[in-house]
Amino acid sequence: MSEARSRLDPEPLPRRDALGLFARWSAFATSIFATLGLLKLVKPGVLPSPSKRFRVTLPESLAPGEPFVVPGRPVVLVRDAAGVCAVSRVCTHLGCIVQPNASGFECPCHGSRFAADGSVLKGPAPKPLRWLALSSLGGGTFVIDESASVAPGTKVKG
């Protein structure tokens, strides 16, 4: 059978070659699978960082609209007539902690500026600052959850 075969009717693949191909591809797939399996250990199953929920009591003397920087937490609380809100101080650019200034917040790392409601005024931050979920325990004490965002403008009476 000397006539040339077409692409649609190729020479049948010898069994030995088929087994060889199968062996090579299995070895390849196995090594990929094994590497992913090894990375499974490296990827933490539980995040070891401290609890994101904490309790804070606002001082009586806090003036309306004045930001209250929670000690040791990257969160600021503001109380006004409509209620209390919690805004995250973690910059949405690269995770530095923004500082309150006269008109809102500024980031020390790459110069992002935010308005008092967290919206971006200037700089590389891609998103507004997050507003955080909080609930009132009464008596000016609040529970804040840093891991839960709420819609900007959400305020809680208390």
Add this chain to the structure above:
Amino acid sequence: MTSPALSRLAENLRAAPRRLRDTMLRSGKPDSDRTRSAFVFGNVFLHLHPARVHRWSLRPAATMGLGIITLAAFLVATVTGILLMVYYKPYPESAYTSIKDIHFVVPTGRFIRNAHRWSANLMVVGVLLHMARVFYTAAYRAPREFNWVIGMLLMAVTLGLSFTGYLLPWDQLAYWAVTIGANIAQSPREVTDSLGITRWFDPGGLQKELLLGSDQVGAEALIRFYLLHIMVLPLALVLLLAVHFWRVRKDGGIARPADADQRLGPVSAHPLFTQPQQKTWSLAALVKGRTPVVGKGPENTLPSMPHLLYAEGAALMLAAFASVGLAVLADAPLKELANPAVPENPAKAPWYFLGLQELVSYSAFMGGIGIPTIVILGLGLIPFLDREKEGTGLWFGGPGGARLVGTSAAFGLAAVVGIELVAIRFGWIREWWPGAPQLLITAINPGTVLAAAYGLFSAWLVRRHQSTRAGALGLFTCFAVGFVVLTIVGVHFRGPNWQFYWSHSDWPLH
């Protein structure tokens, strides 16, 4: 009453030191062509060298010894690093105090730490200059394409070593530079968030989690960085170095022009052979392929011992001397203990990342991941795109090259200074149009505009000179100039809140 056995023993005892030396060297004193060759190929540490080396490669201008200097810096960093490990404790409670102990209490600790830091800096400088040398002498061309790729990996591992080492002191500088670095790893979210697909596809979050072992820099991140710094990356570096050196040899040594022999002129200073030749170099003919001597005689080559080995020794000593000298003159920095609540202001990465940090201050994803990826891919592709032959082994590829590089440097400088001026003086899209969608800023920011300008300039060079090499020369020069200028801006002209200041003395006190 002398016994012959006893006198033989005494004789052997006297001769023991000489015999030890002879068996150590195997071939005796390297004082003839044969013993000089044997000195090199009979020694496990030296046999990676060729027995004889071409005169072209021995000229200081051929390599400037930059590869060896980088290796020497790595050796100094390895020795001093092992010494630092004696006292260093990679846990957040004790890392900072152990570094303080090393710096202020441990005998010679401060000197060793300084030498470690300076040799690491020297290694980064060495890698970058070595790459520039290889590029400007077109030494990446066939058959050396693969070794150029290995070199790129070595550069990446070197930068990784520096970055992981930066966290270990656990001071403010370290903590915030690594927080920024880890969030750059997360910055693909800038794109996935804009597209609204982060919930299903979040490579950024995965990268950060793998790097830190948590969602913030803490004990897990410190131990991971320590492991990478002292184990994973050095092992990778040594493996890649072995391949790199072996390929230098197998790919025919240092690249030289085809007419190197004519360019060098007649031999004058050193005798090529100390003895009349008794044998031809027929062994070389057995070795097929791209080895340095196949099909060529040993004319214009000199014995590696002493010519190459002494030159390498000089470069090694120079690098070691530089590390030690700088360690005496200038201390490695150590700021206050890391404080996760208050960022260092300004929070600056190590100097070689400050050019990137300048780009990051316009777009995290483009500056930190997008543009570096484009640069690395572009660099890696160079040897596969430039298939020309002319000018290999010559600086800037011959006479016209230097002018081309000059023009490109001028263009590169004008473009980067111009774009920085606009961005610093007038701001960028967000200031002009606060509601601008993030994808627009990710796509069009000073970094991408600059990269596009360089790319267009290079394409124009290819057309004008009808040569890929001309385009590559232009592009590499532009990016090198851009890197230098952005680094200078990041180091000197950025102050608190990453604002522009003409001088450090203009910084506000608070």
